[in-house]
Amino acid sequence: MTMLEVEAIDTSYGRSQVLFGMSLHVKAGEVVTLMGRNGMGKTTTIRSIMGMTPPGAGSIRFDGAEIAGKPSYAIAKMGLGLVPEGRQIFPNLSVRENLLATAGNRSPGAQRWTLPTVLEAFPRLAERARNMGDQLSGGEQQMLAIARALMTNPRLLLLDEATEGLAPLIRAEIWSILGRLKQEGQAILIVDKNIGALTKLADRHTIIEKGSVAWSGTSEDLVRDPDIAHRYLGV
Template sequence: MSTDSILLKVEDLESGYGQSQVLYGMRLQIDAGQCVTLLGRNGMGKTTTIKSIMGMHLAWKGQVQFNGANIRNLPSHRVAQRGVGLVPEGRQIFPNLSVEENLIATAADRRKKSNPWTLSRVYQLFPRLQERAGNFGNQLSGGEQQMLAISRALMTNPELLILDEATEGLSPLVRQEIWTALALLRHEGMAILVIDKNLAPLLRLADRHFIVEKGQIVWEGDSDALSADPDARQKYLGA
């Protein structure tokens, strides 16, 4: 791939909390239209990586480039304005706003797409949200809240969608609905970075996988390579 296709590039990223270092030279690359996973056991630095990319946590060293521009340690709203949409761990929807108010609160068409994400489009993606449009965020089930969090990120019309724990705590039926939606987004050319513990659907969805152990990448490859490497799956993922 040419360098022109690189959407997100993370190199030599170091970060931590107080005197405790968490990331030790993290690296990651996502090309335009590519779906990539960040995998690993709990506490290995996945969420810290996402927070450092999004400017929610200050990185100590290293590079974070988006569309060739340095975004390391930009305020999170500036990172979003550049075209990165985040579905955070825990969803973090606005509990006292209705579904529709959640969706329009941060909506923007910054990319000037020919087919931008609008209320009607996200309601087509998740019809249940249209049924619950007047309900407050705290009146939704966990699955509905995750659909809302994904739709809220899409309403910013991002070039890259990041999901931290995409299906954690959801029922199998809702999980399948989320995976189906992500497959559709990928088919439409949306670049996606996803963290999740459910390996089987990720192997079907993603182009490339990065496994993190103690704050650094210890394995990377495509789905065929990960499927064919039971030692890596067992050692780093317990799968």
């Protein structure tokens, strides 16, 4: 079943158009990546989905319902959980308070993520539960941003620059957490540049260039043809 359908959206900042007929989809339980060089429109795509920069044309449907043009809070309530670029945690709240600030259940059935289950999944955060947000390292802040999104019990988790600028050990820990989420059936749309980790984690990939889809395919397709990464990702 297709959960998220982005069809031919055009998104602009004022008179500057960034997305040109951008399309992608995510099925229930699927992990999909959005890749591309810097400035190609990845974050704008995420912002368009979440209602922060609504598209001027095209369609965005979640579970078949049109969400383009809806306010961000309404989209979040439908079950989309965002881990934004730059983390954007509350610096003057403790780790525990950051987590409780967004707590809810936006998935049908029993509430999977509560404060105890999140702290069990993120033992580093459990150790720092009383620390303020601005007392955490960059890696700990990213873990907190992911944990905070999970506290909404999202049906679809969106991560913008999941491991950008983090130390290798922290990166490995985050990839391990995302792997566990996939095994548990969590649908994920992820923006990142780590092709090796992404091809092991994701089912499908969408590569964006100058605001449009340049290539899409499976992890097997991407590994089989290394020229795709050289051509579109500059690696």
